[in-house]
Amino acid sequence: MTGRVTARPSGAGPLAEISGLTLGPAAGGPPVLHDVCLSVPRGQVLGVVGRSGSGKSSLAYSLLGHVRPGLEVRGGTVRVAGLDPFDGADARRLRGRVVSFLGQDPASSLNPALRIGTQIAEAVRLRSPVKGGAGIRARVGELLMSVRLPDDRAFQRRLPRQLSGGQAQRVALALALAGRPSLLVLDEPTSGLDPVLADGMRGLLAEVLSEGDRAALLVSHAPAWIASVADDVIRLDGGRIVAGGVPGASPPASPSVRSPAGGPRSTAPRVTAAAPAAVGHLFVRGLHAAHGRVSALHDVSLTVPAGSCTALVGPSGSGKTTLARCLAGLHPPARGSVEWRDERARRGRGAPVQLVAQDARGALNPRESVGDALMRPLRGVRGRSVREASCESVRLVGLVGLGAEVLARRPGELSGGQRQRVALARTLAAEPRVLVCDEITSALDPETASGVLDLLDSLRRATGLTVVMVTHDLAAAAARADQVLVLDAGRVVEAGPADRVLVTPEHPVTRELLAREGGPALAVPEQRR
Structure with missing residues (x-):
C-alpha cells in the first residue's frame, strides 16, 4: 500500500507533507524508501513503526533534508511549513527553529567536551529569541525541568560521560526544544528510558505538543507505547508503507517475551556445539x-x-x-x-x-x-x-x-x-x-x-x-x-x-x-x- 496516510484532522493544514519520496543507494540497487506519501497536521502525532532496516530513520531524516551517506533522493518532494528542507536556504530557516530532531543515539548529539548547561545555553542563544545572560540561564533551567531533570548548578556542570543513557536522552530532548520548534522528529525517544520514565515521556510529549500547533513524527519499536501517544500510526516494511495502525488497538505480543509455554519461535541462528561445563x-x-x-x-x-x-x-x-x-x-x-x-x-x-x-x-x-x-x-x-x-x-x-x-x-x-x-x-x-x-x-x-x-x-x-x-x-x-x-x-x-x-x-x-x-x-x- 502506498496511498497517502494522514493523521486525524486538526482543523488546520498539514505542517509537514511528503509526496512520492523515493531514496536509494547512489551506486544503484533497491530503494530504501519507495514512493512514500504522508502528511502530519498541526497539533498531531504521527507514529512510524517497522522492523530494523525498514526505512524508519531514513524517513525521519528526510524531514530535515538529510540522507545517510551513500543514499540519494530518486524522486518525490518534502515540505515542512511550506519550505523544502533539501534546499540550502530553506534548511537553514527550518532546522532547530521550525523542525528539531532527536535521534536514537542521543549521546552523539552532545559535545563530550562541554558541560550540559553550556550546551543547552548555546542552543538557546542560537535558536530562540531569548537574549541576555539572565534570560538564557532561566530558559536553561526551564528546559531541564521540562524534561524531568535537575536544574541546579551541580547537574548543569556535568559532562555527557557523567550521565546515564536515560539522562543523556532527556538532555538531547532539551536541546531539541531550545528553539521552540513547531515540528519534533523523534527517533526512538524511549530507547534509553526505564518503564517509569518511558511512561512519563507520554505526559511530557502531551505538554510539549500543547504549545500552539506543534506536531510530531514519532519513530518507535514499542507498538503499545506508540499507540498510546500517536493520533495515527503507519508501518514500514522494505521502505514501503504497508499498513496503517489504529491507536488504542491491542498491539501484537512482543516476540522478545517468552511465555512459560515457550512463546513464539525465533528465526535466529542456533549454535549447535555441545555445551561444556560452565566454569569460573x-x-x-x-x-x-x-x-x-x-x-x-x-x-x-x-x-x-x-x-x-x-x-x-x-x-x-x-x-x-x-x-x-x-x-x-x-x-x-x-x-x-x-x-x-x-x-x-x-x-x-x-x-x-x-x-x-x-x-x-x-x-x-x-x-x-x-x-x-x-x-x-x-x-x-x-x-x-x-x-x-x-x-x-x-x-x-x-x-x-x-x-x-x-x-x-x-x-x-x-x-x-x-x-x-x-x-x-x-x-x-x-x-x-x-x-x-x-x-x-x-x-x-x-x-x-x-x-x-x-x-x-x-x-x-x-x-x-x-x-x-x-x-x-x-x-x-x-x-x-x-x-x-x-x-x-x-x-x-x-x-x-x-x-x-x-x-x-x-x-x-x-x-x-x-x-x-x-x-x-x-x-x-x-x-x-
Missing part, C-alpha cells in the same frame, strides 16, 4: 564508583556464576551503566574489586570481559568499514590469519542476522538496529568469557531483539558464555535472566532469582518498575520456577 565466576565486592565528585555506586556486591545470565535493572541514572563499565574494566572503581576467575583461561585466548555499549554509533569508528572493525579483534586478539579472519567475519555478521554485504559499509550507512548488531558481532569476535550488554536491544524491533537474545542464550549453552544484561525491558529479564539485581541511586535495593524478584517483588522501586511495565508480575519460564 565473576566476583564484585564492596564496589564504590564516582563521576568526578558525584558518587555513582555505593558498596555494590554480587557474584555471577559462569554460564549464567544476570540482569541489572533500575530507574535511569541508578548506576547500571557505571556498574557495567566497571565490570568491563572501563571505569576505575574508587574502592572495592571486580575479579573474574576461570580455570580454563589461557594467555592470549580472547578477551575475558567485553562490553557491548548502549551507544552503538559512538562505539564504532565512523571512518572504518564493518569488515575492518571485525578484522581488528580477530587478528589482534585471536591471532587469526587474514584468510581465517575474513571467513570468520562473514560468519559473525550472519550470526547476528546481517548479510555479508554490510562488511563493506561504514556505520553511517547503517540503520540504528544494524549498528547495534555490528557492535555485538565485533564484541563476539574477541571471544569473551563474560559479555556485558548495556541495553543492546533498545534500538531493535521486537522480532530482531528476540533473535539477538535467543542467540545469546544459544551461546551460553554452547560455550559457557556468561552474560550480564543491563536492561529496561523487565519482560526480557524475566524470560532470559537467572538472577536479577535492582539498583536505585547507586545502591542494590533488591537481588535474587528472577522468578522471585520479578514475580513477588519486595522493594518499592521494583514494584513501581513492574507496575509501569504492565503488571505486578511477569511470565517466567516454567523450567526456572
Whole structure:
C-alpha cells in the first residue's frame, strides 16, 4: 500500500507533507524508501513503526533534508511549513527553529567536551529569541525541568560521560526544544528510558505538543507505547508503507517475551556445539564508583556464576551503566574489586570481559568499514590469519542476522538496529568469557531483539558464555535472566532469582518498575520456577 496516510484532522493544514519520496543507494540497487506519501497536521502525532532496516530513520531524516551517506533522493518532494528542507536556504530557516530532531543515539548529539548547561545555553542563544545572560540561564533551567531533570548548578556542570543513557536522552530532548520548534522528529525517544520514565515521556510529549500547533513524527519499536501517544500510526516494511495502525488497538505480543509455554519461535541462528561445563565466576565486592565528585555506586556486591545470565535493572541514572563499565574494566572503581576467575583461561585466548555499549554509533569508528572493525579483534586478539579472519567475519555478521554485504559499509550507512548488531558481532569476535550488554536491544524491533537474545542464550549453552544484561525491558529479564539485581541511586535495593524478584517483588522501586511495565508480575519460564 502506498496511498497517502494522514493523521486525524486538526482543523488546520498539514505542517509537514511528503509526496512520492523515493531514496536509494547512489551506486544503484533497491530503494530504501519507495514512493512514500504522508502528511502530519498541526497539533498531531504521527507514529512510524517497522522492523530494523525498514526505512524508519531514513524517513525521519528526510524531514530535515538529510540522507545517510551513500543514499540519494530518486524522486518525490518534502515540505515542512511550506519550505523544502533539501534546499540550502530553506534548511537553514527550518532546522532547530521550525523542525528539531532527536535521534536514537542521543549521546552523539552532545559535545563530550562541554558541560550540559553550556550546551543547552548555546542552543538557546542560537535558536530562540531569548537574549541576555539572565534570560538564557532561566530558559536553561526551564528546559531541564521540562524534561524531568535537575536544574541546579551541580547537574548543569556535568559532562555527557557523567550521565546515564536515560539522562543523556532527556538532555538531547532539551536541546531539541531550545528553539521552540513547531515540528519534533523523534527517533526512538524511549530507547534509553526505564518503564517509569518511558511512561512519563507520554505526559511530557502531551505538554510539549500543547504549545500552539506543534506536531510530531514519532519513530518507535514499542507498538503499545506508540499507540498510546500517536493520533495515527503507519508501518514500514522494505521502505514501503504497508499498513496503517489504529491507536488504542491491542498491539501484537512482543516476540522478545517468552511465555512459560515457550512463546513464539525465533528465526535466529542456533549454535549447535555441545555445551561444556560452565566454569569460573565473576566476583564484585564492596564496589564504590564516582563521576568526578558525584558518587555513582555505593558498596555494590554480587557474584555471577559462569554460564549464567544476570540482569541489572533500575530507574535511569541508578548506576547500571557505571556498574557495567566497571565490570568491563572501563571505569576505575574508587574502592572495592571486580575479579573474574576461570580455570580454563589461557594467555592470549580472547578477551575475558567485553562490553557491548548502549551507544552503538559512538562505539564504532565512523571512518572504518564493518569488515575492518571485525578484522581488528580477530587478528589482534585471536591471532587469526587474514584468510581465517575474513571467513570468520562473514560468519559473525550472519550470526547476528546481517548479510555479508554490510562488511563493506561504514556505520553511517547503517540503520540504528544494524549498528547495534555490528557492535555485538565485533564484541563476539574477541571471544569473551563474560559479555556485558548495556541495553543492546533498545534500538531493535521486537522480532530482531528476540533473535539477538535467543542467540545469546544459544551461546551460553554452547560455550559457557556468561552474560550480564543491563536492561529496561523487565519482560526480557524475566524470560532470559537467572538472577536479577535492582539498583536505585547507586545502591542494590533488591537481588535474587528472577522468578522471585520479578514475580513477588519486595522493594518499592521494583514494584513501581513492574507496575509501569504492565503488571505486578511477569511470565517466567516454567523450567526456572
